[in-house]
Amino acid sequence: MKFDLDSLIEKFKQGNIRALAKILTLVENNYEYSKNIFEKLKIENTSHIIGFTGSPGAGKSSLIDSLITKIRENNLSVGIIAIDPSSPFTGGAILGDRIRMIKHSTDKKVFIRSMANRGQSGGLALSTLKACKILSAFGFDIVIVETVGTGQTEVEIIKTADTIVLVLNPESGDDIQAIKAGIMEIADIFVINKSDLPGANRTKINIETLVHESNKSGWKTPVIMTSTFKNEGIEELFLKINEHKNYLFKSNEIEKRKYIQSENEIILLLENKIRKYLENKLKDEEISNIIKDAVLNKKTTYDAVDEIFKKL
Ligand SMILES: Nc1nc2c(ncn2[C@@H]2O[C@H](COP(=O)(O)OP(=O)(O)OP(=O)(O)O)[C@@H](O)[C@H]2O)c(=O)[nH]1
Ligand SMILES: [Mg+2]
Structure with a gap:
């Protein structure tokens, strides 16, 4: 090229x-x-980066879509990174989703980029981080990252955000599991989307109890009910997101987050570099002999690793 x-x-x-x-x-x-x-x-990192995570189908894309409208009403620009091939932002198969997106497609202050879960040099987490920085450098006031929040990679990806929104649904047991699995600690705002469905109030109370028990200092993690169908709670979500941003700056928490983000980026870049170095190194005869020994069960892979590590 x-x-x-x-x-x-x-x-x-x-x-x-x-x-x-x-x-x-x-x-x-x-x-x-x-x-x-x-x-x-010149990357100044001035955009407010918001991460949206939650189980598949929780309504993240729908919610972001409604939020885009709010963001635009407030005359702010927004760039979106959607990680998940099944996301409507990818122009996926579902016609309804396509139609949903079209309303923003001619707006120059809205940019949507979808990222497949494969094919990046250095992995998805690094690509997402880089994309965030590029959108920030381009000058978007807000950058939103959507990712399905179930596994470890997703938690890593979401760490690139300043404000993390966890999207749940009424009475979904899975979500409570996910919360216990560690997303709880990193969520800044809880959203119970599909509040038009039965059980929303009870879920809200359950989540509030969990939030109360977690006892985070400084920021009082809100639990918001939304329905993209009824267009309810979107304004509140927008306000809470802004409130969290203000909190970050007032409390200097933003510096801590930026440090974690940079540290995370450096680790990812280092991993990438080290992996390339290793892939080359493993071709050396001396080292490939050790690998062969492991293949022949003359030593365990663990012993092989220790031996190679010493040689490096
Ligand atoms: N009842 C109800 N359904 C909703 C609401 N918001 C979204 N949905 C529906 O939930 C389904 C999933 O919505 P998406 O916005 O694609 O959810 P998602 O979390 O982005 O899904 P993935 O990206 O595939 O993980 C769609 O069929 C939506 O129409 C809501 O407020 N109420
Ligand atoms: Mg989606």
């Missing part, structure tokens, strides 16, 4: 959406370009 990176970056700085899309692809797929681009762009 031959092209002029400098002129691409110039276009990006002028607010050209195509240049933005192209740069996102470059940083996602290519380490060298990535390095170059980040050197040339």
